Amino acid sequence: MKRHTIIAVFPSRGSLIDAVERVKALDYLKIKHSAVIVKADDGETVVLEDDISVSEGSIAGGTLGSLMGALGIAGLGAFLLPGVGPIIAIGAGALLGGLIGGATGGLTASLIDLGIKDDQLDELAGHLSAGRVAMVLDAEAEVDVLGRLQQDLQPFEAEITTP
16 A cells, blocks of 8 residues: 545535545545645644644643642652641642653654654645635545545545645
């Protein structure tokens, strides 16, 4: 199977929604990753993708790290400390765990790329006409996918291209 990056530009959101069901039903195309780019009439652009951003990785890593740090310090017997000692020890463990987890989660998310590059999506969003919608697919297929996909999406007035 050959890997393809396919861009389908639709005249409206409604035609995109109908076309998604058609694309999911195609047996000759195996979708690995996807993204949708919407450009409103006022020029505002929204990109929805299945990739994990650096900030999402940092938040997830920081949350898990702070929880594990707090539980780890509590498990070491922080409650045996007199006065406010347990609160300080558990808080310090949560802070340290959150910092380490956030850095690790952010680094991991930046190293993992699920197929479609963010700069490609940003560039495509810049070229997209106002009021239009684009679907970007990272897929595998054994056939000449562009011609066949153009025929399958013809009722939805899609323009099929590659980057």
